[in-house]
Amino acid sequence: MITEEAIRTESLTRTFKVKSLEVKALDSVDILTRLGQVVALVGPNGSGKTTLIKILSTLLLPTSGRAYVMGRDVTRDVREVRASLGLVLASERLFYYRLTGLENLVFFATLYNISLGDAKKRARELLELVGLGKWAEVQYMKYSLGMQRRLALARALIHDPPVLLLDEPTLGLDPISARELRSLIKSLARDKSVLFSSHYMSEVEDLADYVYVIKYGRIIASGTPSELRESVGSVVELNVPLERVPRDMIRFVVFVRDGRARLRVPKRLAEGLDGSAEVIAEDRASLEDVYAYLIGEETMEIDHRSRGWGWRRGR
Ligand SMILES: Nc1ncnc2c1ncn2[C@@H]1O[C@H](COP(=O)(O)OP(=O)(O)O)[C@@H](O)[C@H]1O
Numbered sequence: 001m002i003t004e005e006a007i008r009t010e011s012l013t014r015t016f017k018v019k020s021l022e023v024k025a026l027d028s029v030d031i032l033t034r035l036g037q038v039v040a041l042v043g044p045n046g047s048g049k050t051t052l053i054k055i056l057s058t059l060l061l062p063t064s065g066r067a068y069v070m071g072r073d074v075t076r077d078v079r080e081v082r083a084s085l086g087l088v089l090a091s092e093r094l095f096y097y098r099l100t101g102l103e104n105l106v107f108f109a110t111l112y113n114i115s116l117g118d119a120k121k122r123a124r125e126l127l128e129l130v131g132l133g134k135w136a137e138v139q140y141m142k143y144s145l146g147m148q149r150r151l152a153l154a155r156a157l158i159h160d161p162p163v164l165l166l167d168e169p170t171l172g173l174d175p176i177s178a179r180e181l182r183s184l185i186k187s188l189a190r191d192k193s194v195l196f197s198s199h200y201m202s203e204v205e206d207l208a209d210y211v212y213v214i215k216y217g218r219i220i221a222s223g224t225p226s227e228l229r230e231s232v233g234s235v236v237e238l239n240v241p242l243e244r245v246p247r248d249m250i251r252f253v254v255f256v257r258d259g260r261a262r263l264r265v266p267k268r269l270a271e272g273l274d275g276s277a278e279v280i281a282e283d284r285a286s287l288e289d290v291y292a293y294l295i296g297e298e299t300m301e302i303d304h305r306s307r308g309w310g311w312r313r314g315r
C-alpha cells in the first residue's frame with residue numbers, strides 16, 4: 001500500500017559561509033517520507049541533520065534545491081508548511097519555568113487563534129496523551145527531563161499536524177524515559193509522518209521504518225533497517241593485540257582490555273587482518289555495525305599509552 005507523501009526534498013543544498021570558508025551543510029539531499037511512516041536521520045555530529053530539519057520547518061532557507069511538506073514548498077508556502085508540521089528541536093528553551101505544564105500549553109495553544117476555552121480543552125487532552133495528566137498543575141521547572149520532552153511533544157501536537165519533526169528526541173534521557181518517549185512516538189506515528197534524528201542505533205532499529213544515513217551533508221545510504229543490515233551481511237568478532245589494529249579498523253573496536261582490542265568487523269573486510277586476530281564469534285550485522293561500516297572516519301584513536309579503556313579523539 002502506497003500512502004500519501006509527506007516530505008520530499010529534491011537536490012536540497014545549504015551552504016554556510018564561515019569567514020572565508022564555505023561549509024556545505026547539506027549537499028543535494030533527496031529524501032521522501034510518507035504518512036504512517038517513521039523515518040530516521042542518522043549521521044555523525046555536523047553531518048547536517050539539524051540543518052535539514054530546520055529547512056523543512058521553514059526556520060532556515062535552502063541555498064538551492066527544493067523541499068516540500070504535504071505538497072507545499074517550504075520557501076513559498078511558509079504558512080501552510082508551518083500549519084502542517086510539529087517541531088521539537090533538541091536545543092531549545094521552550095517553556096516558561098514558573099508556569100505549570102497546563103498553563104504553558106494553554107499559552108501556546110492560544111497562539112493558534114483558538115478560544116481560551118478550546119485551548120484549555122486541547123491542553124488537557126494533550127497532557128493526557130503524553131502521560132502528563134497528573135502533572136498538569138505542576139510548575140515546568142519541577143519537571144524531569146523526560147517530562148520536559150513529553151511536554152515539548154505535546155506542544156508540537158497542539159494543531160494536530162500530519163508531520164512531526166523531532167531532532168534527537170531522546171538525547172540525555174535515562175533508558176526508561178527514553179523507552180516511554182519512543183512508545184509515545186510510535187503510537188503517534190500511526191497516522192502521521194515522523195522524521196527524527198538519533199545517534200542511538202537501537203532506537204533507530206526500534207522506531208524507524210526507513211533510515212537515511214547522512215555524512216558531510218550527503219545521503220550516503222538509505223533503506224529499511226533490515227535492508228541496511230543485509231547490505232553489510234555478517235560480522236566477525238575478533239580479539240586482536242592493540243598494536244596490530246590497523247588504523248582503518250579502529251572504527252570497529254568495541255572495547256579494549258589488557259592490551260587487546262575486541263572488534264566487530266564486516267566479514268568481507270576481516271580478510272585484511274593478519275594472523276594475530278583470534279576469531280571469537282560470527283554474527284549478523286546490527287545497525288550499529290552498519291553505522292561503523294558506513295561512517296567510519298569519525299572514530300577515536302586508541303590511547304596506546306594507557307593500554308586500557310582510555311581513548312582520545314583522533315586528529
Ligand atoms: N548557523 C550556522 N552557521 C555556520 N555553520 C553552521 C550553522 N549551522 C550549522 N552549521 C554547520 O553546518 C554543518 C551541519 O550542522 P548541523 O546541521 O547542525 O549537523 P548535525 O545536526 O548533523 O550535527 C556543520 O558543519 C555546522 O558547523
Ligand SMILES: [Mg+2]
Nearest residue numbers: 049050051167
Ligand atoms: Mg544536530
